[in-house]
Amino acid sequence: MTGTWHHIEGGVTAPKGYRAAGFAAAIKPGSTKKDCALVASDKSAAAAGAFTKNLFKAPPVQWTEQVVRHGRMRAVFVNSGNANACTGEQGFNDARATAERIAGGLEATPEEIGVLSTGVIGVTLPMDRISNGVDGCLRALSPEGSIDAARAIMTTDTVPKERAVEIHVGGGKIRIGAIAKGSGMISPNMATMICVVTTDAKVSARTLKTLVKDAVQVSFNQMCVDTDMSTSDSVICMANGAAGLAEIKPDSPEFPCFKTALTALFIEMAKALVKDGEGATKLVEIQVTGTNNDNDAKTIARAIANSQLCKTAFYGGDPNWGRIACAAGYSGVKFDTSKLSLWLDDVMVMTQGMPANYEEVQAAARMKKPEFIVRLNVGDGTGQATFWTSDLSYKYVEINADYRT
Amino acid sequence: MTGTWHHIEGGVTAPKGYRAAGFAAAIKPGSTKKDCALVASDKSAAAAGAFTKNLFKAPPVQWTEQVVRHGRMRAVFVNSGNANACTGEQGFNDARATAERIAGGLEATPEEIGVLSTGVIGVTLPMDRISNGVDGCLRALSPEGSIDAARAIMTTDTVPKERAVEIHVGGGKIRIGAIAKGSGMISPNMATMICVVTTDAKVSARTLKTLVKDAVQVSFNQMCVDTDMSTSDSVICMANGAAGLAEIKPDSPEFPCFKTALTALFIEMAKALVKDGEGATKLVEIQVTGTNNDNDAKTIARAIANSQLCKTAFYGGDPNWGRIACAAGYSGVKFDTSKLSLWLDDVMVMTQGMPANYEEVQAAARMKKPEFIVRLNVGDGTGQATFWTSDLSYKYVEINADYRT
Numbered sequence: 039m040t041g042t043w044h045h046i047e048g049g050v051t052a053p054k055g056y057r058a059a060g061f062a063a064a065i066k067p068g069s070t071k072k073d074c075a076l077v078a079s080d081k082s083a084a085a086a087g088a089f090t091k092n093l094f095k096a097p098p099v100q101w102t103e104q105v106v107r108h109g110r111m112r113a114v115f116v117n118s119g120n121a122n123a124c125t126g127e128q129g130f131n132d133a134r135a136t137a138e139r140i141a142g143g144l145e146a147t148p149e150e151i152g153v154l155s156t157g158v159i160g161v162t163l164p165m166d167r168i169s170n171g172v173d174g175c176l177r178a179l180s181p182e183g184s185i186d187a188a189r190a191i192m193t194t195d196t197v198p199k200e201r202a203v204e205i206h207v208g209g210g211k212i213r214i215g216a217i218a219k220g221s222g223m224i225s226p227n228m229a230t231m232i233c234v235v236t237t238d239a240k241v242s243a244r245t246l247k248t249l250v251k252d253a254v255q256v257s258f259n260q261m262c263v264d265t266d267m268s269t270s271d272s273v274i275c276m277a278n279g280a281a282g283l284a285e286i287k288p289d290s291p292e293f294p295c296f297k298t299a300l301t302a303l304f305i306e307m308a309k310a311l312v313k314d315g316e317g318a319t320k321l322v323e324i325q326v327t328g329t330n331n332d333n334d335a336k337t338i339a340r341a342i343a344n345s346q347l348c349k350t351a352f353y354g355g356d357p358n359w360g361r362i363a364c365a366a367g368y369s370g371v372k373f374d375t376s377k378l379s380l381w382l383d384d385v386m387v388m389t390q391g392m393p394a395n396y397e398e399v400q401a402a403a404r405m406k407k408p409e410f411i412v413r414l415n416v417g418d419g420t421g422q423a424t425f426w427t428s429d430l431s432y433k434y435v436e437i438n439a440d441y442r443t
Numbered sequence: 444m445t446g447t448w449h450h451i452e453g454g455v456t457a458p459k460g461y462r463a464a465g466f467a468a469a470i471k472p473g474s475t476k477k478d479c480a481l482v483a484s485d486k487s488a489a490a491a492g493a494f495t496k497n498l499f500k501a502p503p504v505q506w507t508e509q510v511v512r513h514g515r516m517r518a519v520f521v522n523s524g525n526a527n528a529c530t531g532e533q534g535f536n537d538a539r540a541t542a543e544r545i546a547g548g549l550e551a552t553p554e555e556i557g558v559l560s561t562g563v564i565g566v567t568l569p570m571d572r573i574s575n576g577v578d579g580c581l582r583a584l585s586p587e588g589s590i591d592a593a594r595a596i597m598t599t600d601t602v603p604k605e606r607a608v609e610i611h612v613g614g615g616k617i618r619i620g621a622i623a624k625g626s627g628m629i630s631p632n633m634a635t636m637i638c639v640v641t642t643d644a645k646v647s648a649r650t651l652k653t654l655v656k657d658a659v660q661v662s663f664n665q666m667c668v669d670t671d672m673s674t675s676d677s678v679i680c681m682a683n684g685a686a687g688l689a690e691i692k693p694d695s696p697e698f699p700c701f702k703t704a705l706t707a708l709f710i711e712m713a714k715a716l717v718k719d720g721e722g723a724t725k726l727v728e729i730q731v732t733g734t735n736n737d738n739d740a741k742t743i744a745r746a747i748a749n750s751q752l753c754k755t756a757f758y759g760g761d762p763n764w765g766r767i768a769c770a771a772g773y774s775g776v777k778f779d780t781s782k783l784s785l786w787l788d789d790v791m792v793m794t795q796g797m798p799a800n801y802e803e804v805q806a807a808a809r810m811k812k813p814e815f816i817v818r819l820n821v822g823d824g825t826g827q828a829t830f831w832t833s834d835l836s837y838k839y840v841e842i843n844a845d846y847r848t
Contacts, residue, residue: 093780094772094796124765126781126797159765160798346751350840360529360564367499375498376531391499392531393565432837435755 041207041295043302049184049200052215053238055080055280059178060186063171065164066119066157074171075190077217077234078113078144078179083278085111085152086246088254090271097129098122099272101137102152106274109243114152114234114274115140116191117171118219122155122163132163139169143176154232154272156193156219188217191232195219199310203299205239207292212239212281214303220311231258231311233273235303239296240279241286248288249300250275257304260336261312261343261426312426313409317434322352322427325413326366329421334371336423341369342412343427353429357401359387362412373416381413446612446700448707454589454605457620458643460485460685464583465591468576470569471524471562477595479576482622482639483518483549483584488683490516490557491651493659495676501564502534503527504677506542507557511679514648519557519639519679520545521596522576523624527560527568537568544574548581559637559677561598561624593622596637600624604715608704610644612697617644617686619708625716636663636716638678640708644701645684646691653693654705655680662709665741666717666748666831678709717831718814722839727757727832730818731771734826739776741828746774747817748832758834762806764792771819778821786818 051058056079060072087106089099105111115136122129137151144151155163178186188198202215218233241249254273279285286296313321324342326335342348345365351358359380367375380388383404387394404410456463461484465477492511494504510516520541527534542556549556560568583591593603607620623638646654659678684690691701718726729747731740747753750770756763764785772780785793788809792801809815 092769092772093778094768121765124768124793124797159763159769160793346835346839353840358564360526363499363529364497364564367497368495373498388529388565392529430751430840432840434751435758435835435837435840 040291041205043203043205043295043299046202046204046213048202048215049188049217050077050215050234050236051181051184052202053213053236053280055238055278056236057179057181058183058187059175059180060183060190061171061174061178063167063174065117065167065171069119072186072190073117073119074168074175075116075187076113076140076172076175076179077187077236079111079236079276079278080280081278082110082112082150083276084241084243084246085109086243086250086275088250088273094124096121096123096155097125098133098153098155100130101133102154102272102274105149105152108149110150111152111276112144112146112150113140114154115172115175116154116156116232116234117168118191118193119157120155120161120163121157121159123159125160125162128162132165132168135165136168136172139172140176143172152274154274156191156232184215184217191217191219193219194316195314197314199307199314201303201306201310203303205292205295205299207283207295209283210281212283212296213237214239214300216303216307218307218311220314231271233258233307235273235275237275237277238279238281239277239286240281240283241277245286245288246275246277249297252297253301253304256301257308260339260424261308309426312428315428317431317436318428319408319431320352320429321409322429323409323411324425324427325411325422326416327422328377328415328417328419329371329373330419331421332423333421335421336425337371338366338369338414338416339423339425341365343425346430349427349430352405353431355402355405357382357387357398357405362414363388366414366416377417379415381411383410445696446610448608448610448700448704451607451609451618453607453620454593454622455482455620455639455641456586456589457607458618458641458685460643460683461620461641462584462586463588463592464580464585465588465595466576466579466583468572468579470522470572470576474524477591478522478524479573479580480521480592480595481518481545481580481584482592482641484516484641484681484683485685486683487515487517487555488681489646489648489651490514491648491655491680493655493678499529501526501528501560502530503538503558503560505535506538507559507677507679510554510557513554515555516557516681517549517551517555518545519559520577520580521559521561521637521639522573523596523598524562525560525566525568526562526564528564530565530567533567537570537573540570541573541577544577545581548577557679559679561596561637589620589622596622596624598624599721600719602719604712604719606708606711606715608708610697610700610704612688612700614688615686617688617701618642619644619705621708621712623712623716625719636676638663638712640678640680642680642682643684643686644682644691645686645688646682650691650693651680651682654702657702658706658709661706662713665744665829666713714831717833720833722836722841723833724813724836725757725834726814727834728814728816729830729832730816730827731821732827733782733820733822733824734776734778735824736826737828738826740826741830742776743771743774743819743821744828744830746770748830751835754832754835757810758836760807760810762787762792762803762810767817767819768793771821782822784820786816788815
């Protein structure tokens, strides 16, 4: 593999040629937090994205899918506090009007401006305040603005999420940066969230599309906080080529390194989202091996990751491995139960489908950790998958029992 | 339809020729509650059942499936406090030994004795105490014993559940009675629970099998408390003919009435289980109409019933209908979102996929009720389904975070 990569500080403005901003526009009445974010490339960038499959796709997502379909993007605007979902034609017109206002400020065309919204469903956007937010963001755009943008897109997230990597290839340096928000409604296809990714690599829209799709598969699509899929899930990626290096094509020597770094960034962001999932106190990695194929492993891992009973046991730190085996057993994947082995980190709690000889206190200690691994081997197959989930706490119920008030 | 039916007091001993008992045998160490139950027919009865599809089918379920396959049954023994699941060959031998001991006391053959267990997974049965429980139950068998049996099978249930109906047909009276336990791990295919049903009608094992299967489809398989399917779910039905009436066959004039009454009993029991689901404070009925077929309606209803976000909104009494529409939107069923209408009881909150004109306080009032209906119409099709779910409360998390200690 040509090239090396490592993590660096920063987010969407770590790559060259990007500016970002966050602005408080009281989109949710009475709110004083930053709630409008803008991430802009100095010049037109190749664009790719992955979007929710929910039938109730929010109007801004519909707008932004169109933008991505054209393959070029100058900027993405995100507001929190209102999802502009289930708002019909008015919602779509509001998304377009927002894009137009940003385009005016950036001397771009509206068709190059992505617009995303997250928050309450079924309420039309307060367009006067959105306009105010757009103008505020345009004024505040800065090469140091990533953290402000990361803060502005937060809803029930407790910490802003930004990450960046730097890739050293023959001719120089490439960077990839990202900001994202969770944190409820996180479930496969897609993980309910918004993630904006920037890179100064030169990549065609077509190649970027494949890269994003593949990376989403093994990151945002393999995590869950709850089992709900939102109407606004989106991953947007821009590549502006500002690093000044040769184009990265599928057959370029640096392609594998670029793909690995991008995927690692996505996985790290996915884990950060799960860890900050609503009410989450733990990040649990589910590793399944020994199935006939990767899909079967994913299905088993998902059943465990989605199980309310497993998730409450994770919360309580109760090594109730019966619930884990049980979830595997109803996942729909056929396997020989007498071949199942199960570990909590390094403690084997089941072997050959039966309780192993272990110390309860050892197993409990593993599950008290803020991060631990649940590992299942169900047979001799080569299939495998990794999934990330959170625990289910009192706090989750509190947050969601009365979200709107 | 020949015949009429109505609800009566009582449970499994309401029909003629049955005795039942409950006994405290400290199956869970230190417990003083009744934890062993026996339901016995005075003479050999036709038997049918429906069982969990979990790969980790508990050994007693495997045993009892064999019994049911033979079509005849004298009694069912149920212990709580230990599920005898993930216990391998030892578990199966223990189930058989239990059946043998009961058979000895009833002058029956072990092959006519069902044995079921519910409770913690992965611990072998304390056979000395099980034997004590069997003997205690045999001594206590009584025509008034239904309520004791109903109490003995409870785990985290808060109230014992017994129901009975009486059917008047040309020649006289037939009764059907039932006891059941929930209350976590309740999810379709099957609803995690144990239900024992008795009738003094004369019905062949083959006919009974069809009746039970059909009734389970529209009752226990259309409810959920959480999304987990247990290793012990079982419905057992005995028909001993003690009413002394003619055999009920599929072409008998009284067959439709018998089927209706049996189905109504199952549905009532399913609702009782959901209502007493772990931490449940509300019983929510999900009605979906307008799909192309019943299966699609069921899929949409299930997505809503399983949604953690919907269930926490139900708990909070928050009329956050966006979450309900959202769950319908990711259920996997294709429908025209611009045709969706949504009601909370009688309050229309969405019409044509958009917010309806309603008073927030009216909608909230409906959701504060201990029982309310969520009704969705998604189009012009004739498909429909009804599903029952509970809310997700702090108490659910508390109960399940540390179940074993």
